[in-house]
Amino acid sequence: AKKSAPCIVFIDEIDAVGRHRGHGLGNSNDEREQTLNQLLVEMDGFEANEGIIIIAATNRPDVLDPALLRPGRFDRQVVVPLPDIEGREKILNVHMKKVPLAPDVEPRVIARGTPGFSGADLANLVNEAALLAARRNKRLVAMREFEDAKDKVMMGAERRSMVMDDDEKKMTAYHEAGHALVIIHEPAHDPIHKATIIPRGGALGMVMHMPERDRYSYHRDKMHADLATAMGGRVAEELIFGHDKVSSGASSDIQYATRLARAMVTKWGMSTKLGPLQYEETQEGYLGYGGSARTMGSDETNKLIDTEIRDLVEGAHKRATVILKKNIKQLHLLAQTLLEHETLTGDEIKELVATGKIDREDKPGSSQPIAEVKGSAIPKAGRRAVGAAA
Missing domain, CATH: 1.10.8.60 (Helicase, Ruva Protein; domain 3)
Known part of the structure; x- marks a missing residue:
């Protein structure tokens, strides 16, 4: 670079050599640390490096060594977010x-x-x-x-080769209808986009919901609505098929609800008993790979955290139960229509709930959705589907 000055040096994935030194429980990576030390010396050594600009990129700025970010080195950070x-x-x-x-x-x-x-x-x-x-x-x-x-x-891709018997198909239809109905009756929830009982990816069925605009923060009422929606599938199974016939299809919903409730309690200060404090921090894994969340506090605090998480999820379960019991006829109608058409768009679901029927050009059993605007919620920077897991 000095021979070619003035010039720009670009280093992609700077975290590969610029990771925080001293991590890894004593087993340091000598080659990487030597490369990092040399980089630090060249960027801020005794010689003047005029006419050279160094730019680096990473998606893990949290693991970079502090010495790299000092003035005279990588002292200006430009965040490149996902496009709006x-x-x-x-x-x-x-x-x-x-x-x-x-x-x-x-x-x-x-x-x-x-x-x-x-x-x-x-x-x-x-x-x-x-x-x-x-x-x-x-x-x-x-x-x-x-x-x-x-x-x-x-x-995910449709798995039409997957053969489901009538009982399993009926269970999936009521599960997805439960999700869809809770979305419609929760004012704070994002609009529903589509419901399908065609197996896709690892799910037997799915309900998609999308926001009307890009979302950068989430409100408490929206989080409670999301929790209730996640519980909607399990509640529908309980109401229609009974306690003993509840399936394992809600596993991903339960996982999502638990993760969201834990974040509300430990990260976002939305617990009345624990207050606006952070109780969880992310730890980098062994040798810097992987990572885990560590809860901070005494045994009593951890017990209270677990209790608050349980209360949030069980409260969402009760909330979904109230909605579906009150609208049980709509649940039956929506499930039967899903069994007939396999895929319904958000507009069709709203029309069905409002009028009791839908006007559709395609024949029963067709899965081709009518084209419409689609939008979402919850990360990957905002999108999520709820459904029955295979």
Whole structure:
């Protein structure tokens, strides 16, 4: 770099050599530390390094050695977040230039329905849509292909080869109907986008919900609504099939609800008994790999944390039970319609709840959804699906 000055040196994944020294319980990585020491000396040594700018990138700034971030070294940090709706629209326009588009394709609508997508995710979405159009022998990629590609990227590929008996299908339909109905009757929840009982990825069925705009923070009422929605599938099984016939399909829902309740209590100070204090910190794993969360406090505090988490999840269970018992006829109607059509869009579900029927052009059993705006909630920077796990 000195021979070529003035110039810019770019180091990608700086955490590979710039990780915090002294971690790893005594087993230091000599080669990496020697590289880091040399880097520190060259960046802030006795010689003047005029005309050289060093830029580095990492997605783990928390593990960098403090000496790297001192003035004169990497003293300016630029955060590159996931793109917002404007950024996603522009990225989509770049990737769509290579694809023959139908007149009904609207990049703005697709951008609105993909919160939390990175540039690579959006490129993948366009590629998947083009592949779907090719498989369907179409010369142009239409909005329908983009919607189906979005479902595949977010929920996984359909597993139509998977054979489910009638009892399992009925159980899945009521499970997903329970999620969908709680979403509709929770005012603080994001709008429902789609419900399906077609197996995708590792799930037997799924309900998608999306926000109307990019979300950067979450309110307490929204979190309670999310907890109630997560419990909706299990509650529907209990109400319709009885205590002894409850399935293991709610495992991912229970895991999500427990994780959210723990974060509310230990990280976000949303427990009235424990107050606005942080009780959990993330620890880096052995030799810097992996990591775990460590709860801080006495045994009594830990017991109180466990009690508060249980109260939040059980409260959500009761909340979902009240909603579904009050709207039991809608639950039966929605489950039967899911069994008939397999996939329902958010607008169809709202129409069904409001009027008791849906107007649909496709025949019963068709899984092709009507194209509509799609949006989401909860990380990956905001998106999540609730459903029955296989």
